[in-house]
Amino acid sequence: MVNFQKGKVDIVAVAKAAKVSASTVSRTFNHPDLVNPATRKKINRAVQKLGYIRNRAAQTIHGRRSGTIGLIVPTINHAIFAEVIQAFSDSIDKAGFSLLLASHGYDLDREYAMVRKLLEHRVDGVALVGLQHSEATIRLIEQQDIPALEIWNYAETSVLPCVGADNRQAGYMAAEHLLALGHRDIGLIFPDTTGNDRASHRLSAVLEALASRNITVPGHRKTEAPYSVSQAKQATSDLLARHKRPTALLCGNDVIAQGALFAAQKLGLSVPDDLSIIGIGDFKGSADVEPGLTTIRIPAETIGTLAGERFTDYITSDDPTNFRVCCELKCIVRGTTGNISTPPDAP
Amino acid sequence: MVNFQKGKVDIVAVAKAAKVSASTVSRTFNHPDLVNPATRKKINRAVQKLGYIRNRAAQTIHGRRSGTIGLIVPTINHAIFAEVIQAFSDSIDKAGFSLLLASHGYDLDREYAMVRKLLEHRVDGVALVGLQHSEATIRLIEQQDIPALEIWNYAETSVLPCVGADNRQAGYMAAEHLLALGHRDIGLIFPDTTGNDRASHRLSAVLEALASRNITVPGHRKTEAPYSVSQAKQATSDLLARHKRPTALLCGNDVIAQGALFAAQKLGLSVPDDLSIIGIGDFKGSADVEPGLTTIRIPAETIGTLAGERFTDYITSDDPTNFRVCCELKCIVRGTTGNISTPPDAP
DNA sequence: TGAATTTATGAAAACATTTGCAATACTATT
DNA sequence: AATAGTATTGCAAATGTTTTCATAAATTCA
Numbered sequence: 001m002v003n004f005q006k007g008k009v010d011i012v013a014v015a016k017a018a019k020v021s022a023s024t025v026s027r028t029f030n031h032p033d034l035v036n037p038a039t040r041k042k043i044n045r046a047v048q049k050l051g052y053i054r055n056r057a058a059q060t061i062h063g064r065r066s067g068t069i070g071l072i073v074p075t076i077n078h079a080i081f082a083e084v085i086q087a088f089s090d091s092i093d094k095a096g097f098s099l100l101l102a103s104h105g106y107d108l109d110r111e112y113a114m115v116r117k118l119l120e121h122r123v124d125g126v127a128l129v130g131l132q133h134s135e136a137t138i139r140l141i142e143q144q145d146i147p148a149l150e151i152w153n154y155a156e157t158s159v160l161p162c163v164g165a166d167n168r169q170a171g172y173m174a175a176e177h178l179l180a181l182g183h184r185d186i187g188l189i190f191p192d193t194t195g196n197d198r199a200s201h202r203l204s205a206v207l208e209a210l211a212s213r214n215i216t217v218p219g220h221r222k223t224e225a226p227y228s229v230s231q232a233k234q235a236t237s238d239l240l241a242r243h244k245r246p247t248a249l250l251c252g253n254d255v256i257a258q259g260a261l262f263a264a265q266k267l268g269l270s271v272p273d274d275l276s277i278i279g280i281g282d283f284k285g286s287a288d289v290e291p292g293l294t295t296i297r298i299p300a301e302t303i304g305t306l307a308g309e310r311f312t313d314y315i316t317s318d319d320p321t322n323f324r325v326c327c328e329l330k331c332i333v334r335g336t337t338g339n340i341s342t343p344p345d346a347p
Numbered sequence: 348m349v350n351f352q353k354g355k356v357d358i359v360a361v362a363k364a365a366k367v368s369a370s371t372v373s374r375t376f377n378h379p380d381l382v383n384p385a386t387r388k389k390i391n392r393a394v395q396k397l398g399y400i401r402n403r404a405a406q407t408i409h410g411r412r413s414g415t416i417g418l419i420v421p422t423i424n425h426a427i428f429a430e431v432i433q434a435f436s437d438s439i440d441k442a443g444f445s446l447l448l449a450s451h452g453y454d455l456d457r458e459y460a461m462v463r464k465l466l467e468h469r470v471d472g473v474a475l476v477g478l479q480h481s482e483a484t485i486r487l488i489e490q491q492d493i494p495a496l497e498i499w500n501y502a503e504t505s506v507l508p509c510v511g512a513d514n515r516q517a518g519y520m521a522a523e524h525l526l527a528l529g530h531r532d533i534g535l536i537f538p539d540t541t542g543n544d545r546a547s548h549r550l551s552a553v554l555e556a557l558a559s560r561n562i563t564v565p566g567h568r569k570t571e572a573p574y575s576v577s578q579a580k581q582a583t584s585d586l587l588a589r590h591k592r593p594t595a596l597l598c599g600n601d602v603i604a605q606g607a608l609f610a611a612q613k614l615g616l617s618v619p620d621d622l623s624i625i626g627i628g629d630f631k632g633s634a635d636v637e638p639g640l641t642t643i644r645i646p647a648e649t650i651g652t653l654a655g656e657r658f659t660d661y662i663t664s665d666d667p668t669n670f671r672v673c674c675e676l677k678c679i680v681r682g683t684t685g686n687i688s689t690p691p692d693a694p
Numbered sequence: 695t696g697a698a699t700t701t702a703t704g705a706a707a708a709c710a711t712t713t714g715c716a717a718t719a720c721t722a723t724t
Numbered sequence: 725a726a727t728a729g730t731a732t733t734g735c736a737a738a739t740g741t742t743t744t745c746a747t748a749a750a751t752t753c754a
Contacts, residue, residue, distance in 0.1 A: 012710080026713085036731080039733085058408050061404045061739050062738080089450060284424070359741095377743095382702070404740080
């Protein structure tokens with residue numbers, strides 16, 4: 001039961017114990033059909049007895065796959081990516097891969113460094129969030145000829161395979177929802193958009209949608225807030241304190257929207273009667289705040305699962321064909337948005 | 348600039364390009380002080396030109412460290428562990444390690460499988476959440492003689508090194524806070540405690556604290572809810588609908604507490620006047636809900652960072668000495684708990 | 695100036711596997 | 725019974741690195 005030769009249980013130890021050659025042991029693992037069932041049994045017993053665990057590093061060196069996939073996200077911390085990481089992890093696990101996870105804090109130079117780091121570990125593929133990456137990153141991926149994937153965003157024109165949703169459309173849908181309810185005076189709370197194409201796509205689509213109705217958003221109606229409930233809450237308080245307040249707030253994502261909601265509640269405003277709020281994302285928890293948050297659902301779990309499946313297929317396939325998957329968005333109307341047409345103080 | 352010998356850039360290719368031996372190239376990476384600065388320069392130029400990236404699998408095979416640390420969490424999805432994962436990841440990254448992440452969904456048999464999987468990748472250490480693991484897992488760790496760490500929980504008696512907080516104390520503190528405010532009729536909402544020592548420690552400590560004041564909690568005052576805002580919201584609604592409602596709710600963690608808060612708000616109850624609510628954890632966002640959630644802070648970020656630092660030290664040290672770190676808890680009083688002594692309808 | 699160090703480099707073995715090739719032992723076919 | 729094929733196994737080379745040992749060149753010291 002115990003491992004006597006302490007710390008020296010390799011394939012040849014197993015071979016010796018089973019009285020066969022190392023090649024045969026290797027084959028039992030990798031091509032079991034090529035070895036006699038009786039021999040296989042002997043070997044498995046030896047494996048059990050010695051507590052042998054295969055060394056994937058040694059396989060990797062041999063040109064075999066390492067069995068790892070790298071995922072690089074901006075941040076693990078926020079609700080935003082936790083769901084997609086979990087789904088991706090589960091999905092690749094099913095295909096026998098392990099997840100090497102790294103984060104870069106929205107810094108594209110660090111993203112590059114992380115890709116390099118993962119390449120040192122000879123990951124079989126690397127998945128990035130978003131479509132915006134540094135020149136160096138793209139060059140590295142191309143040069144090293146490593147399977148790569150962009151998740152979260154979708155674009156027809158993506159240079160790499162991608163699985164995600166169209167963030168422009170998300171922005172557009174959010175704007176349209178508010179417009180349909182009659183809102184014309186809309187406040188915008190978005191994060192800094194440098195190095196964050198999700199945010200910038202959403203914002204530009206919102207501005208376009210508004211512009212098409214001849215609505216321009218003055219500077220004092222725009223605020224920047226990072227993806228943090230507390231900071232968004234603060235920023236919203238400031239926005240609402242200044243000037244006459246808008247009738248609706250369109251937020252860069254649900255984290256910000258929650259901050260906005262709490263800020264409004266703190267100021268004693270009634271949502272949605274005094275102020276409508278819409279987010280983007282539909283994160284875990286958005287359904288449950290009171291009132292429930294109206295938002296554009298980005299199907300994180302679907303994206304993660306699908307990305308994992310397609311990517312592992314791609315990696316293990318003999319002649320991989322490029323792919324792009326666009327996941328559907330949906331406007332989820334809950335309690336934080338209401339019609340403007342009958343304001344309590346209408347004439 | 349381009350990689351001509353396509354797909355065959357190893358250390359000897361670099362050596363050839365720099366007109367030195369492979370040993371010298373290896374040394375430039377691992378013991379730069381042993382090689383002539385001029386030669387080093389030549390080699391670095393060759394590395395640049397060929398786009399060479401070290402192969403850690405090949406190092407690993409040689410008995411060097413793999414440079415990876417495995418972290419196995421119950422779930423990535425919830426706010427609960429996202430913070431600690433992020434901190435741990437950043438922390439080990441600083442020491443040059445990469446993170447192999449796996450999750451088991453609160454299933455200790457899957458935890459065992461994940462440890463095995465990570466061992467195949469020859470991680471230099473494996474960190475687990477909590478102190479409760481299957482026999483097989485402990486045996487495996489011992490047998491393979493792999494550095495291991497338990498995070499999140501603290502116990503003097505832990506079999507492995509640990510970095511975390513005392514969950515019993517957390518439960519005790521939460522109960523004491525409510526008792527100090529005069530509450531005697533307290534509802535309990537906890538998750539299923541099988542395979543989850545965090546939850547079971549908290550719950551038993553709460554019951555003890557109450558028992559020491561001769562308070563027993565009747566069955567209809569206890570509800571089970573998983574770590575999900577929406578399911579906790581539902582469970583709380585049920586609990587509050589049945590019977591006369593308690594004056595306070597003590598929740599197994601902040602996710603549940605948020606669900607409870609939203610449920611109360613939905614029922615039109617005023618928190619804390621009609622009902623006090625306390626959570627455990629102080630997750631991101633707990634400070635920002637309206638009113639702010641009173642809770643027992645478990646310093647997730649500190650735990651993750653400290654765990655990463657101590658563990659990498661431990662792994663890289665020549666004669667590692669066992670360690671245990673107990674992180675301080677703190678009762679954070681915000682807006683969801685209030686005094687019972689002056690109920691609006693007091694006699 | 696010669697001996698004794700020190701510095702810089704290369705050759706080769708080692709690490710734990712996989713795999714192509716060859717050898718052997720069976721089984722089926724005529 | 726001879727032949728052709730198939731199933732099973734082992735040998736040895738290969739994978740990309742690190743490290744020990746040896747050697748050569750350069751420096752220091754007397």
